[in-house]
Amino acid sequence: MQRETRRSNKERTEATRAALIEAARRLFVERGYAETATPDIVAAAGVTRGALYHHFADKQALFRAVVEQEAATIAVEIERRAPATLSAAEALLAGGDAYLDAMREPGRTRLLLLDGPAVLGREEMDAIDERHGNRTLREGLVAAMRRRDISNVPVDALTVLVGAAFDRAALAIDRGGDRDAFRLAMRALIEGLLDGGTRAHDGDG
Amino acid sequence: MQRETRRSNKERTEATRAALIEAARRLFVERGYAETATPDIVAAAGVTRGALYHHFADKQALFRAVVEQEAATIAVEIERRAPATLSAAEALLAGGDAYLDAMREPGRTRLLLLDGPAVLGREEMDAIDERHGNRTLREGLVAAMRRRDISNVPVDALTVLVGAAFDRAALAIDRGGDRDAFRLAMRALIEGLLDGGTRAHDGDG
DNA sequence: CAACTCACATACAGTCTGCATGTTTCCTTT
DNA sequence: AAAGGAAACATGCAGACTGTATGTGAGTTG
Numbered sequence A, B: 001m002q003r004e005t006r007r008s009n010k011e012r013t014e015a016t017r018a019a020l021i022e023a024a025r026r027l028f029v030e031r032g033y034a035e036t037a038t039p040d041i042v043a044a045a046g047v048t049r050g051a052l053y054h055h056f057a058d059k060q061a062l063f064r065a066v067v068e069q070e071a072a073t074i075a076v077e078i079e080r081r082a083p084a085t086l087s088a089a090e091a092l093l094a095g096g097d098a099y100l101d102a103m104r105e106p107g108r109t110r111l112l113l114l115d116g117p118a119v120l121g122r123e124e125m126d127a128i129d130e131r132h133g134n135r136t137l138r139e140g141l142v143a144a145m146r147r148r149d150i151s152n153v154p155v156d157a158l159t160v161l162v163g164a165a166f167d168r169a170a171l172a173i174d175r176g177g178d179r180d181a182f183r184l185a186m187r188a189l190i191e192g193l194l195d196g197g198t199r200a201h202d203g204d205g
Numbered sequence C: 001c002a003a004c005t006c007a008c009a010t011a012c013a014g015t016c017t018g019c020a021t022g023t024t025t026c027c028t029t030t
Numbered sequence D: 001a002a003a004g005g006a007a008a009c010a011t012g013c014a015g016a017c018t019g020t021a022t023g024t025g026a027g028t029t030g
Helices: A009-031 A038-045 A049-055 A059-081 A088-102 A108-132 A134-144 A155-174 A179-195 B009-031 B038-045 B049-055 B059-081 B088-102 B108-144 B155-174 B179-195
Strands: none
Touching: A009 A038, A009 A049, A009 A059, A009 A108, A038 A049, A059 A088, A059 A108, A059 A134, A088 A134, A088 A155, A088 A179, A108 A134, A108 A155, A108 B108, A134 A155, A134 A179, A155 A179, A155 B155, A155 B179, A179 B155, A179 B179, B009 B038, B009 B049, B009 B059, B009 B108, B038 B049, B059 B088, B059 B108, B088 B108, B088 B155, B088 B179, B108 B155, B108 B179, B155 B179
16 A cells, blocks of 8 residues: 655654654563563564664664663753752752652653663663763762862762662652652752761771 | 482482572673573583473572572671671771672672662562661661751661662772772761751751 | 382473565665 | 665564473482
8 A cells, every 4th residue: 555645764764763762662661671572562663673673783772772762851851940040959959859750750760770771781871871961960969069078079979879879769769669758868868968078087998 | 320429309409509500690790691591501500401490480580599699698798897896887887898898799790780670670679688788787877877866867768778879889899980989989978977967958849 | 119209301382583685665866 | 757776674584592391210208
């Protein structure tokens, strides 16, 4: 039969890739990466496995595209709720809440926090995070710690650790944990950083 | 040919299980869970796939046994270096350092922090952690925070978050990150908790 | 020592991934 | 605008893997 509209190659590619990514996202979220078979993905997307392997090197590359898109979406939501008009400390807390809210969208914790690191490796997940969200977090943390003597605290490392705590909070909340409890715990962590740490342990064994 | 020593059934079982777990650990660490095939595991262990599926329900159950053994080993090392004779705060810091050191043993971060959560799920990894290490961490944290007003801080949630930061530090160090930088960052986090947080934000949006 | 259970070994069915090779649709060039 | 080529798929296939069913011999027990 005849196609309704004659589409350019670029349009065809775009539509096929989008259909594959959307179908893959749904199934990866429902069943996890390993338990999702490519025949199911292409069936859901309405194409064949030939199309999949034409556009993506392998199943992992398709997964990477899904993860990248998801991370980009979340970054946009966070920047919307933590605009530059806020003070540093305010932006940090607002951004944190926005992150926890964004991660409540079903499947995101699985994609970004469980399967992502296992399938793509920490290396690559860090690169994705750095491209999208983590830079904002580090800048917010540094700015918010302005009043404190920072000279002995490695801020890059600290950023990573605070980010990990946020991730874990999102995971716990998604699993049914008390959202407010984890928000309070995150605040305790962050506020301890902002005005705490007056003791300077510089040298020890 | 004749077996060197006639072994009872219990001895046979024990030897086979141990050989499987050891071989599996090595290969899971080298290649990751998904890329390790059961034929390779049994070949390395010197048995057949029949033996594997006799002792373990499936590949995942073998992986679970590997993870459980690893977690138990680490817990012993930590308790050795953070004995009850220390004060609460000292035990917390010593235990943290012991954890970071223990996790430098090759493959442990992959087993416990990457593949573990993805293959077994967060639920089950939490149960394993709770059985072995995390209880000590929570008790240490609560005891060390004695001087602080704790009433508004959910300590269970806080324990989880601090544990996540430790995990992430171990992962970063294993990937080549600066160990001392992450140790300092963890100390900043913990010390901020111990005497920080004087501001009590009790009610907000 | 006979019946029985346990600890495996072997064979097999179903499924999956990635590739190689066709076929159709678009694009360019003359 | 016809032709040639390239891009976007579709189809068929090879190799591999998981889990199970069934067979066998060594240990155990009455």
